[in-house]
Amino acid sequence: MEFTQKIKDAVNSLTAETKANVTELRYNVENTVKNAVSEAKDEVAIQRNHFKATAERIQAKLKGPFTLEKVQADVKEEANILVADVKTTFNRNADRVKGLFNEASTKVEKKANEVKAEVKKAASTAKAKAKTTASKAKAKA
Numbered sequence: 001m002e003f004t005q006k007i008k009d010a011v012n013s014l015t016a017e018t019k020a021n022v023t024e025l026r027y028n029v030e031n032t033v034k035n036a037v038s039e040a041k042d043e044v045a046i047q048r049n050h051f052k053a054t055a056e057r058i059q060a061k062l063k064g065p066f067t068l069e070k071v072q073a074d075v076k077e078e079a080n081i082l083v084a085d086v087k088t089t090f091n092r093n094a095d096r097v098k099g100l101f102n103e104a105s106t107k108v109e110k111k112a113n114e115v116k117a118e119v120k121k122a123a124s125t126a127k128a129k130a131k132t133t134a135s136k137a138k139a140k141a
Contacts, residue, residue, distance in 0.1 A: 003133045010126050015121070021115050025108065032104040039096045043089075050085065 061074050 028107045037102050
């Protein structure tokens with residue numbers, strides 16, 4: 001009876017710890033998603049400001065006399081600016097996403113290691129208790 005109760009207590013303890021770990025993992029995932037949304041909002045604001053500045057720059061170029069050389073130079077300049085902007089945006093967002101996933105991965109790995117250690121500890125404790133109980137049962141017999 002005592003051995004059964006100890007096993008039941010161990011299972012209940014493991015269940016409670018697992019629930020707590022799942023809750024913490026869910027919290028970490030929710031925070032990661034919130035951070036991703038915040039980063040996306042920041043990027044939208046940056047792009048909005050960038051588009052506004054680009055529109056103003058292009059409108060300024062549309063004023064004044066037009067020559068073939070001026071139009072070619074403006075088009076070339078805008079193409080170079082566009083390529084640089086795309087590279088900058090890609091690198092910035094790649095770094096943001098990489099940072100978010102690295103942070104989430106680190107948290108999950110840390111928690112997984114903690115859970116693994118707790119399970120090993122609980123298993124060794126249960127095993128030791130089982131041996132002790134078995135020894136006592138043999139001694140009584």
